[in-house]
Amino acid sequence: MTDRSFTEIKKRSGTIHLSERAWGYLFACPAFILVSLIALAPINAALWLSLRQQLPIFGIDEFVGARNYLQLLGDERFWAACRTTLYFTALSVSAELLLGFGFALLLNRLSDGAGRGLRWAHVMIILPWAIPTVVSAQIWAWLYQPDFGLLNYLLYAAGMTGGRIDWLADPDWAIHAAVVMDVWKTTPFAALLLLAGLKTVPQELYAAARVDGAGTWEQFRRITLPLLMPVVLIVLVFRTMDAIRVFDAVFVLTGGGPGNSTETLSIYAYKTLFQTLQFGYGSALATAMFVLAAVLSLLYLLLLRRHVQESG
Amino acid sequence: MRRSDDDQAGSTMMVWIRAHGFTACVLLFVGLFCLGPVLWQAVTSLKPDQDLVRLPPLIPERVTSVHYDRVLLQSSLPRSLANSMVVAASATVTAIVVGAFCAFALARLPIAGKSVILGVALVTSMFPPIAVISPLYLLMREFGLRDTLVAVGLTHAVYSLPLAVWLLTSFFQQLPKELYQAARIDGCTPVQALLTIMLPLARPGLAVAALLVFIYSWNEFMFALTLTASDTTRTAPVAVALFPGLYEIPWGDLAAASLVVTLPVAGLALAFQRHIIAGLTAGSVKG
Amino acid sequence: MAEVRIELIEKRIGQKIILHPITLTVHDGEFFVLVGPSGCGKSTLLSLLAGLDQPTAGRILFDGSDVTDLEPRERDVALVFQSYALYPHMTVRENMAFPLRVAPRAKRLERNRIEEEVQRVAGFLGLSALLDRRPRELSGGQRQRVALGRALIRKPRLFLLDEPLSNLDAQLRASMRAELLRLHKELKVTTIYVTHDQTEAMTLGDRLAALSQGRIQQIGRPHDIYAAPVNLFVAGFMGYPPMNLLSARLRNDGLQAGPLHLTRPSDAPTVDQEQIVTVGLRPEDVVVAPATDSGNEGAGFGIVRLTEPSGPTLWVTAELNDHSEVVTISGSAQAGFVPKIGERVAVSGPRATLHLFDPTTGQRLGAS
Incomplete structure (x- = not known):
């Protein structure tokens, strides 16, 4: 009896009867299909490729298991690329963090009535972030130009150098030139996040610390830094991920040269994949990169969790 | 008359600087750091070729539009700009539409495995793009999409989807749960509730997500480089990276091209600076 | 519908x-x-x-x-x-x-x-x-x-x-x-x-x-x-101010809740003598009168701790002290009587409807 009227109600409503859960899956479906097809499938294919030797030119395509990875271990160029990548990452991320922190602290001190100064600072600071990396690489390539670039001229005019330095062609300078460019481009991002973090620190804490006799440095060390730790770690995670994968900045600026002195893992992988067409070995390189990035960010996350537990 | 106006303007500025000396110094420093290289590029783009190879003077004595003429009228850059516009716009629309539905399901509907989905999104965005390039290239060839704008747009949409989903999910979660429930009680299907209630209320979030996706797509280089092969499909960043120079690099043209390519995103970033900062800092500061 | x-x-x-x-x-x-x-x-x-x-x-x-x-x-x-x-x-x-x-x-x-x-x-x-x-x-x-x-x-x-x-x-x-x-x-x-x-x-x-x-x-x-x-x-x-719930001892003739003596309701269950029950009294049934006017049988004496005027009724919370135990009870002041905090008052429940509960299970005892 009740069952019949139940089905009647269903019929009467006359629309497709889906539970909320079913609607949910339906809504998530397009995203899932797209990501599976365009991202997950290629990722899987890359992992699979990394277990094969594929050299289309010679018609070679065979399963080799972990041989590519073993080959990596003995590949001097791989280790050099690793060193370059880590050097680039460590230098640029720490510089971005320090500089970004400095910017954020300065901007947090801005106080001219309506906050006009801060608005202007935001406008200026967002520009390097918004510029395409490729464009910023070209901008800096021009600044680094040895004969009539602005940098050499300014340094010479200030009496700091004897004259012409070929920044991008000198194996010692080239990687640092790339770091400077990367720092210029991404410091704003770090500064914006840190500034937003600073704004959330309750002002009463500083007042209380001043009453307790803490100086500026003590306030920074005991209040600002601990409270900002989560944001600092998030900046670290984001920036490290990006720095390890760095491609366009260095690729456009130096192309990996001179020699292989600025060849990061991405560039080595790119060359292996698209210049020597070793799909298997190139994929193994890329996977190694992913592992490196994942291990580092896992480390950061553990740090973050420990920090949250300690302060919570 | 005119002089005294200038004086007055000058003196109010002096007053402001004296009142906010610290602010002025900080702004000058930040401005020099952030804008200096770009300004130099602008100066370069206005110098005649023969002046480019001599320094000083820093301030150009003659100004010319020849580089802009060449870049805009004689090169394939306009085509690349149009391509970028098509790619970025379609990537944005795709990512926002697909992302909004997914984010809504994650935020308000009782589906299982939400953390798995968000985790997959995170891994996807962590995986180095270089690793997927070759399988992706083969896949696009399989679909007959090699060297098409569709391939680039679709790839950009998918790789910005994690960001869009994360952002939109948190925006939907900020809307009171009762609004969705009220819509359901009032007779909406979940689709109707999403379209008539949730989306209109999440407009600021949609705008932020759309801006970030657009800027990402406009600036993206590696996918655009490998998935396109000809002048007719090249996007603007690829065009700038592969700027043709027969014997030597045409620095003036390159500077003009750089600025032209930057203009749309810089404009967006400046116009919606507040939204973008809100979007960039969302979550990272609260959580 | x-x-x-x-x-x-x-x-x-x-x-x-x-x-x-x-x-x-x-x-x-x-x-x-x-x-x-x-x-x-x-x-x-x-x-x-x-x-x-x-x-x-x-x-x-x-x-x-x-x-x-x-x-x-x-x-x-x-x-x-x-x-x-x-x-x-x-x-x-x-x-x-x-x-x-x-x-x-x-x-x-x-x-x-x-x-x-x-x-x-x-x-x-x-x-x-x-x-x-x-x-x-x-x-x-x-x-x-x-x-x-x-x-x-x-x-x-x-x-x-x-x-x-x-x-x-x-x-x-x-x-x-x-x-x-x-x-x-x-x-x-x-x-x-x-x-x-x-x-x-x-x-x-x-x-x-x-x-x-x-x-x-x-x-x-x-x-x-x-x-x-x-x-x-x-x-x-249910009810405001909330019902007074006091621990009370059943006697032949009535109930003893601390210093307060209450008449045993006619329909009270027949239970063992000396059993402890929880008795409920609505504040509107409890009369607070000046201490001098203490003719009422069973009245207890206490000190006013709180008064809360509410329209025609003045709610009074008093603390009754009977050497061995202190009982806090709320009641309504007798018409025209406005006690001050700290004042000594007489508290009684002459016509109160008593609600009896089993103190362990919390269930009501008896028919009503």
């Missing part, structure tokens, strides 16, 4: 039991109140009735047909939220028209019919002048009316209200109560009203169910529940 039957409805989230199996019938056209402290499960029950949540077990029937698996939109219920949940991006008119606009195509009204309905309901609720405003331009009371209007416009079978008055100030709350009763009288829609405020429950409900810890403690008409609470929870929760 419908009769609502809840059969053994149970709700768990993981291992946590939100609602123990509940069975309950709400009659057609009744104004039924679910009352209980926050966290008692009353709002969960409302969500289950609305279809916003699914029960772990049991079923819900509207007029005999099972709606347990139906979507909210298929149940034809209306719900007024505590936060009103008005759509902020729509005008009052659009808010009220919304349920009609999204109705399934087959049942959808024409545009001008919808406008007529909006005008009718707006007139009914005194909202005609506000139709083009947005929710944020309205006062709390006006928002409340819009929420009611949006719920009423499609003449639902069942009208659910979730603490609809708790965001209003006291004066507005009283007038909205009257308004709700008027609406119910005119529309005769079966109404289920959730509140934590026992005053609302007493004044609004045809019948009410008191909930605590996921269980129904008592169902009945307000007066019956007030007159004969079935357990200590209901006794303490």
Whole structure:
């Protein structure tokens, strides 16, 4: 009896009867299909490729298991690329963090009535972030130009150098030139996040610390830094991920040269994949990169969790 | 008359600087750091070729539009700009539409495995793009999409989807749960509730997500480089990276091209600076 | 309009039991109140009735047909939220028209019919002048009316209200109560009203169910529940000021609660002498008189700790001290007597209705 009227109600409503859960899956479906097809499938294919030797030119395509990875271990160029990548990452991320922190602290001190100064600072600071990396690489390539670039001229005019330095062609300078460019481009991002973090620190804490006799440095060390730790770690995670994968900045600026002195893992992988067409070995390189990035960010996350537990 | 106006303007500025000396110094420093290289590029783009190879003077004595003429009228850059516009716009629309539905399901509907989905999104965005390039290239060839704008747009949409989903999910979660429930009680299907209630209320979030996706797509280089092969499909960043120079690099043209390519995103970033900062800092500061 | 039957409805989230199996019938056209402290499960029950949540077990029937698996939109219920949940991006008119606009195509009204309905309901609720405003331009009371209007416009079978008055100030709350009763009288829609405020429950409900810890403690008409609470929870929760609950010893002739001697009710259960019971006394039955005027038998003497004037009645909380134990009791001051804090007073319950409870199980002893 009740069952019949139940089905009647269903019929009467006359629309497709889906539970909320079913609607949910339906809504998530397009995203899932797209990501599976365009991202997950290629990722899987890359992992699979990394277990094969594929050299289309010679018609070679065979399963080799972990041989590519073993080959990596003995590949001097791989280790050099690793060193370059880590050097680039460590230098640029720490510089971005320090500089970004400095910017954020300065901007947090801005106080001219309506906050006009801060608005202007935001406008200026967002520009390097918004510029395409490729464009910023070209901008800096021009600044680094040895004969009539602005940098050499300014340094010479200030009496700091004897004259012409070929920044991008000198194996010692080239990687640092790339770091400077990367720092210029991404410091704003770090500064914006840190500034937003600073704004959330309750002002009463500083007042209380001043009453307790803490100086500026003590306030920074005991209040600002601990409270900002989560944001600092998030900046670290984001920036490290990006720095390890760095491609366009260095690729456009130096192309990996001179020699292989600025060849990061991405560039080595790119060359292996698209210049020597070793799909298997190139994929193994890329996977190694992913592992490196994942291990580092896992480390950061553990740090973050420990920090949250300690302060919570 | 005119002089005294200038004086007055000058003196109010002096007053402001004296009142906010610290602010002025900080702004000058930040401005020099952030804008200096770009300004130099602008100066370069206005110098005649023969002046480019001599320094000083820093301030150009003659100004010319020849580089802009060449870049805009004689090169394939306009085509690349149009391509970028098509790619970025379609990537944005795709990512926002697909992302909004997914984010809504994650935020308000009782589906299982939400953390798995968000985790997959995170891994996807962590995986180095270089690793997927070759399988992706083969896949696009399989679909007959090699060297098409569709391939680039679709790839950009998918790789910005994690960001869009994360952002939109948190925006939907900020809307009171009762609004969705009220819509359901009032007779909406979940689709109707999403379209008539949730989306209109999440407009600021949609705008932020759309801006970030657009800027990402406009600036993206590696996918655009490998998935396109000809002048007719090249996007603007690829065009700038592969700027043709027969014997030597045409620095003036390159500077003009750089600025032209930057203009749309810089404009967006400046116009919606507040939204973008809100979007960039969302979550990272609260959580 | 419908009769609502809840059969053994149970709700768990993981291992946590939100609602123990509940069975309950709400009659057609009744104004039924679910009352209980926050966290008692009353709002969960409302969500289950609305279809916003699914029960772990049991079923819900509207007029005999099972709606347990139906979507909210298929149940034809209306719900007024505590936060009103008005759509902020729509005008009052659009808010009220919304349920009609999204109705399934087959049942959808024409545009001008919808406008007529909006005008009718707006007139009914005194909202005609506000139709083009947005929710944020309205006062709390006006928002409340819009929420009611949006719920009423499609003449639902069942009208659910979730603490609809708790965001209003006291004066507005009283007038909205009257308004709700008027609406119910005119529309005769079966109404289920959730509140934590026992005053609302007493004044609004045809019948009410008191909930605590996921269980129904008592169902009945307000007066019956007030007159004969079935357990200590209901006794303490219903009525303001809350009932005095004192530990007392049964004697031949009466009850001794600390220094207070009370006449034993005629229908008191025959229990062993000297048994300890919990006795409940409504404050309105306890008389606080000047200490000199202590002719009454059984009066105890105490010190005034708190006075709380409430209209014609002056509530007094006094501390009775009987060497061995201290008893705190609230009562009403004798007419014309205004005691000061710290003053010595006589407290008695000469004509009090006594409620006896088993102190261990909390259940009511005896017939009434």
